[in-house]
Amino acid sequence: MTTYLEAEPNPTRNTGAIRLYDAPAFEGMRRACQLTARCLDGLAAIVEPGVTTETINRYVVDFALANNAFPATLNYRGYGKSVCTSINHVVCHGIPNDKPLKEGDIVNIDVTFILNGYHGDSSRMYPVGRIKRAAERLCDITYRSLLLGIEAVRPGGHTGDIGEAIQAYAESERCSVVRDFCGHGVGKLFHDAPNILHYGRRGEGSEMRPGMVFTIEPMINIGRPHVKILSDGWTAVTRDRSLSAQYEHTVGVTETGCEVFTLSPAGLDTPGLTVEPLAGAAE
Numbered sequence: 001m002t003t004y005l006e007a008e009p010n011p012t013r014n015t016g017a018i019r020l021y022d023a024p025a026f027e028g029m030r031r032a033c034q035l036t037a038r039c040l041d042g043l044a045a046i047v048e049p050g051v052t053t054e055t056i057n058r059y060v061v062d063f064a065l066a067n068n069a070f071p072a073t074l075n076y077r078g079y080g081k082s083v084c085t086s087i088n089h090v091v092c093h094g095i096p097n098d099k100p101l102k103e104g105d106i107v108n109i110d111v112t113f114i115l116n117g118y119h120g121d122s123s124r125m126y127p128v129g130r131i132k133r134a135a136e137r138l139c140d141i142t143y144r145s146l147l148l149g150i151e152a153v154r155p156g157g158h159t160g161d162i163g164e165a166i167q168a169y170a171e172s173e174r175c176s177v178v179r180d181f182c183g184h185g186v187g188k189l190f191h192d193a194p195n196i197l198h199y200g201r202r203g204e205g206s207e208m209r210p211g212m213v214f215t216i217e218p219m220i221n222i223g224r225p226h227v228k229i230l231s232d233g234w235t236a237v238t239r240d241r242s243l244s245a246q247y248e249h250t251v252g253v254t255e256t257g258c259e260v261f262t263l264s265p266a267g268l269d270t271p272g273l274t275v276e277p278l279a280g281a282a283e
Contacts, residue, residue, distance in 0.1 A: 163200030
């Protein structure tokens with residue numbers, strides 16, 4: 001049975017209960033998430049052939065410090081960088097290094113900032129120069145999967161509604177949904193209840209109630225859904241080395257639908273791609 005509770009000011013751990021945030025907390029989330037979105041906007045002008053992912057990491061650090069924020073991933077459970085950079089067949093949690101990006105790569109950049117105690121979590125795909133049609137199509141499908149998941153967010157619905165919408169669309173496009181990772185509650189804690197699966201059945205999972213805040217972050221593969229973790233303990237890659245893509249937004253459930261906290265202020269949610277960015281909150 002799912003437990004819901006009013007979010008306390010300083011939770012220390014994930015207890016499995018779903019926290020319901022009030023209006024001031026939603027404002028705190030807006031500020032943290034918009035800072036993250038602005039950082040991702042700035043990266044659109046930086047990602048190009050020859051740039052290293054360590055350069056991206058340094059940009060994120062400097063952006064955080066300039067805005068009185070802190071990168072949530074830095075030293076989180078031993079992770080040593082301030083951003084995740086996942087290239088081509090890397091599904092998630094790619095670690096920045098000094099290897100330069102190459103023409104035709106696609107890279108997911110995942111940024112989470114802590115601002116005044118609130119976590120703003122979002123990621124986007126970036127094309128590196130001119131990319132192949134297969135890579136562009138995968139990014140297109142993944143972004144559309146995210147939008148369909150967001151459209152399923154409404155009070156009285158269930159988290160399984162989100163997963164069903166994503167899975168049905170991705171698989172109809174002959175792609176697969178990664179099942180080893182999921183979205184999550186977020187707010188005062190980086191990772192909190194509930195887990196948001198990107199596959200499932202309508203009507204299953206936790207009931208969505210006003211005040212819930214969580215990420216939706218589908219990882220979609222061109223090939224099979226299976227992944228493996230490399231020896232660094234973090235980097236997840238596709239077992240068949242097929243391309244993988246991911247987009248992520250943080251959303252809050254409202255009385256009538258949902259609010260997307262991490263929308264790009266500059267409309268750059270899908271830089272370089274053919275998909276129209278999300279225009280506003282789903283209501």
